[in-house]
Amino acid sequence: MKPRKLVILGTGGTIAGQAALASDNIGYTAAQVGIEQLLATIPALAASGPVISEQVSQIDSKDMGFDVWAQLAARVHHFLADDDVHGIVITHGTDTLEETAFFLQSVCQPDKPVVLTCAMRPVTALAPDGPQNLMDAVAVARHPGACGVVAVCAGTVHSALDVQKVHPYKLDAFSSGDAGPIGYVEEGRLRLLRNWPVALAGKRDIAIENIASWPRVEIVMNYAGASALMVEALVGQGVRGLVVAGTGNGTVHEALQAGLLHAQAAGVRIVRSTRCVDGRVLPLPGNAMADSQGLSPVKARIALMLELVAQDARISTTGQA
Numbered sequence: 001m002k003p004r005k006l007v008i009l010g011t012g013g014t015i016a017g018q019a020a021l022a023s024d025n026i027g028y029t030a031a032q033v034g035i036e037q038l039l040a041t042i043p044a045l046a047a048s049g050p051v052i053s054e055q056v057s058q059i060d061s062k063d064m065g066f067d068v069w070a071q072l073a074a075r076v077h078h079f080l081a082d083d084d085v086h087g088i089v090i091t092h093g094t095d096t097l098e099e100t101a102f103f104l105q106s107v108c109q110p111d112k113p114v115v116l117t118c119a120m121r122p123v124t125a126l127a128p129d130g131p132q133n134l135m136d137a138v139a140v141a142r143h144p145g146a147c148g149v150v151a152v153c154a155g156t157v158h159s160a161l162d163v164q165k166v167h168p169y170k171l172d173a174f175s176s177g178d179a180g181p182i183g184y185v186e187e188g189r190l191r192l193l194r195n196w197p198v199a200l201a202g203k204r205d206i207a208i209e210n211i212a213s214w215p216r217v218e219i220v221m222n223y224a225g226a227s228a229l230m231v232e233a234l235v236g237q238g239v240r241g242l243v244v245a246g247t248g249n250g251t252v253h254e255a256l257q258a259g260l261l262h263a264q265a266a267g268v269r270i271v272r273s274t275r276c277v278d279g280r281v282l283p284l285p286g287n288a289m290a291d292s293q294g295l296s297p298v299k300a301r302i303a304l305m306l307e308l309v310a311q312d313a314r315i316s317t318t319g320q321a
């Protein structure tokens, strides 16, 4: 039987970055090398089976936004529907990789593998990590039974639901926190430790391409001396949702809490998460603000935006929230 194709989508990032000096690992410009050119530097990749590539965007992922997400989701949907396609690999900057991974898992919930990969060193570095990460991502995408959105970096496979960038410089920059990684890639083989990402209730049907404007949801943080000022300013600007990155178990300074409760009473959706890197907010009986169901602040924001998009669609078709 003919092996099925793998699709590699390029979006930019350090994996496509270039610096003037090989010794410069931080003063580079991200998103300079096209996906075809990048793949051409890894001959072993072509030997692993048929691959087609496409450049979806060419950006530093700090600049990621809804337009690119919508294009990416459309290309992912398109290729996943092709019976000849076994899976998809996406090259991406590390900085917002966890957000794109969570977004794609939420809106695509693929039953084929969608593997995001990246690099912490540019193409021009003395020892770029991109080529090995790409080879590992391809190995994961070709693994029989692989499904859902995952991230591969430094030989480690993370679920879209748990992955978080935790280091600004080390090659092994990601963690899955308490959940632990899904597996490791060793010499081109996946050692699977636990299940692939699970489907998330009720988000698959959102028609991303029809979203004219995304509901505005912002993140505010709790810290010593926090006040209600930011919340008041955002409510004044018409924000529809706020995620609070609380301290510890999602606790919030009394002044900020007063602002959030006031906003909630005015119809703004409030979600309480934690600024702690590990663990999750545990619900407290009687707490007036919803908790983030284990999601980090940036992922809770995406979940809330998608919930508001779904709610708007329901209202426009049925007249009811």
Ligand code: SIN
Pocket (backbone or CB within 6 Å): 012, 013, 014, 015, 030, 059, 060, 061, 062, 092, 093, 094, 095, 096, 118, 119, 120
């Ligand atoms: C980016 O996120 O696009 C730049 C940083 C990186 O990829 O490590």
